[in-house]
Amino acid sequence: MQVVVMGVTGVGKTTVGRLIAKRLGARFVDADDFHPPANVAKMRAGIPLDDDDRQPWLAALNAHLREAARRGDSVVLACSALKSAYRERLREGIPDLKLVHLVGARELIVQRLGARSGHYMNPALLDSQIATLERPDDALSLDVGPAPEELANAVCADLARVQAAPTSPTHTRQP
Numbered sequence: 057m058q059v060v061v062m063g064v065t066g067v068g069k070t071t072v073g074r075l076i077a078k079r080l081g082a083r084f085v086d087a088d089d090f091h092p093p094a095n096v097a098k099m100r101a102g103i104p105l106d107d108d109d110r111q112p113w114l115a116a117l118n119a120h121l122r123e124a125a126r127r128g129d130s131v132v133l134a135c136s137a138l139k140s141a142y143r144e145r146l147r148e149g150i151p152d153l154k155l156v157h158l159v160g161a162r163e164l165i166v167q168r169l170g171a172r173s174g175h176y177m178n179p180a181l182l183d184s185q186i187a188t189l190e191r192p193d194d195a196l197s198l199d200v201g202p203a204p205e206e207l208a209n210a211v212c213a214d215l216a217r218v219q220a221a222p223t224s225p226t227h228t229r230q231p
Contacts, residue, residue, distance in 0.1 A: 061132060063157055063160075086118065138188045
């Protein structure tokens with residue numbers, strides 16, 4: 057199983073993704089670890105990445121997911137995946153890729169970003185990410201107000217339902 061936990065900065069992709077991976081017995085991967093130094097420098101400086109900046113990063117992420125799928129490994133990837141085109145790039149060769157979209161009120165996200173330390177992502181980029189976000193229509197969408205454990209439980213329950221009925225469409229739960 058390949059799962060992408062997506063959303064803007066500060067929604068808890070890493071926290072929730074790690075919990076999901078643990079519950080599924082999957083390997084957790086953070087897309088932030090795949091950014092080249094030039095991308096990290098731009099984000100640290102508060103400069104939004106453009107599509108050209110993201111292409112090698114998305115290619116590396118897709119290659120990683122495809123290799124894991126080829127080996128039969130389950131992966132939970134925390135990745136912003138803000139645009140439909142980015143998600144399609146991640147999905148290439150992985151038709152059963154599952155998407156989990158974490159969403160939340162801007163005020164809550166700002167509060168979380170203010171409490172975060174040790175991350176290179178400049179909180180000033182939140183508005184840019186919100187403007188760039190193309191909401192997916194093929195994802196499980198969850199509001200990040202509840203505790204991360206509750207979110208991980210909801211995701212795992214939904215994934216179990218989808219696995220039990222593979223011919224059913226992906227469920228979308230709006231915040």
